[in-house]
Amino acid sequence: MFPTQFTSASFTWEQHKLGDLAESSIGGGTPKTSAKEYWGGTLPWIQSSDLIEDKLFNVDVKKHITNLGIKNSAAKLISQNSIAVVTRVGVGKLAFMPFEYATSQDFLSLSGIKGNPQFVTYTFQIAIKRLAHQLQGTSIKGITKSELLKVPIKVPLKKAEQDYISKLFFSLENSINLHERKIIQLKQMQKCIQQIITTSSGKNWEFIKLKNILKERKLLSTKSKNYPLVSFTVNDGVTPKTKRYEREQLVRGNVENKKYKVTKLNDIVYNPANLKFGAIGRNKFGNAVFSPIYITFEAHDIDIIFLETLLTDPNFIKKSLKYQQGTVYERQSVSPKDLLNMKIIYPPYDLQLKFGHLFGSIQKKIDLEQHKLDQLIKFKNFLLQNMFI
Incomplete structure (x- = not known):
């Protein structure tokens, strides 16, 4: 049975509009790409393709802009601990940003989060998924600022309870990331074995x-x-x-x-x-x-x-x-x-067996890590679906 201490019944929850939980909402823009002096600076600039669906943390920023780029475009410098939400291409993707950044025009960022920023990110993920699901099959290509800020979400009244839930999910995120890294490392080992085999030679090969x-x-x-x-x-x-x-x-x-x-x-x-x-x-x-x-x-x-x-x-x-x-x-x-x-x-059959055994043993480890990863993701999704109802 689902642990009662993790359900909304355990705490006193209040319903708010998303806009009530942020001091400001900020759009974005793209500096002129032909102006080299606008690019290659130290300010992280994200676009929709940088965000991965259901990955709320550790955004892999691929581009940076300069202060001049900020000054001469619609891009804005957004404070740390904000939430970046894709409202156009890739509607529904969002991420918590622990550092200062800027975005393309496909985003709306929520800054000055009232409450635990990570918790608000999790609960907003569920709310935005529901909204995106409602928009499926329509001709609407995005979500307007007014629609976004009106999205209803529930939060525990006490910040300490928000912190508790946030730590739970953050712990799950860390475990998920750990297993993902292990799988990547094991697959890299397999590629090394494949390269060794295909570039080797010997007697009777x-x-x-x-x-x-x-x-x-x-x-x-x-x-x-x-x-x-x-x-x-x-x-x-x-x-x-x-x-x-x-x-x-x-x-x-x-x-x-x-x-x-x-x-x-x-x-x-x-x-x-x-x-x-x-x-x-x-x-x-x-x-x-x-x-x-x-x-x-x-x-x-x-x-x-x-x-x-x-x-x-x-x-x-x-x-x-x-x-x-x-x-x-x-x-x-x-x-x-x-x-x-x-x-x-x-190669000779005895070497085939050795290479095959090594490759197969790594594959078994990959399968085991993948099973653990799938279970963690399933558990996380179960919590999300049952906690923020």
């Missing part, structure tokens, strides 16, 4: 074509308990079918008798049209069926983890793209024939 170790699996079957219907995505690989990818309602005729392509555990799977986005990997799910648009290979005479290491290497994917065919970029694809004619490094 050779280059072979993929057609010597891969055979396309063309077996078709209806979906069943032993062969469930799955999807293949860039992020999740072979994964259970979800509503997002469910299109069976569009299929005419007897769906139960529809035949799909069979894929089996440890097959190498790729999407010819999405290889450019990294849609290639090992089937870790197991025996299943999926759309015939996917290609699945049975591997032999090679360690499968080692092979996965090579085929998921960004450099390999980049090389494969020279075989893309098609006039429309989105539909350009790499045929199975061309992929199978590509060459890979082929």
Whole structure:
């Protein structure tokens, strides 16, 4: 059950308009880009693309302007501990800014926050999401200043209670950031291994074509308990079918008798049209069926983890793209024939096992960190949805 000390029922909450919780609201502007003397200064200047949805802290500022740029444009210098809100392109994104900054015209900043600034940032995130959701499907391209300042939000009457909730969420943010950094570091280790393999040579090392170790699996079957219907995505690989990818309602005729392509555990799977986005990997799910648009290979005479290491290497994917065919970029694809004619490094089997074991052990750590990260994000969202109702 949800801890009662974290719910709105635990404290005395009051409803306010967002404008009541800030001393001032400040717009932004963009200094003339052709005037070099306006750019490259020490003042952080943010634009919509600098903010990441649901990431409220630690904005990665990419551009800086000068005092002259401030003086000769609509940009304003905004005090620290303000909240920057995107009101045009990317409506709904916001961030807490602990330092002085300026923004483009796509922002409205709330300065002089009355109460705990971090807490107001969290509660405003929920309120702005609700407003953005209400605007979905309309022709409105943004949120006006008056609409924004009228957004209703609830806050505990006592600042100490705001501080308590803020610390809770800030602790969660730190844990989330820690796991994200660990995943990045582990993926960098995998890239180093891939680079070492592809740039190494030794006795009995050779280059072979993929057609010597891969055979396309063309077996078709209806979906069943032993062969469930799955999807293949860039992020999740072979994964259970979800509503997002469910299109069976569009299929005419007897769906139960529809035949799909069979894929089996440890097959190498790729999407010819999405290889450019990294849609290639090992089937870790197991025996299943999926759309015939996917290609699945049975591997032999090679360690499968080692092979996965090579085929998921960004450099390999980049090389494969020279075989893309098609006039429309989105539909350009790499045929199975061309992929199978590509060459890979082929060291002795004992080295394949060592490289594969090392790569696989790192992947297990990544999967574990990702699971912890997903759980933390889920818990954070649960708190946000239940605390600020």
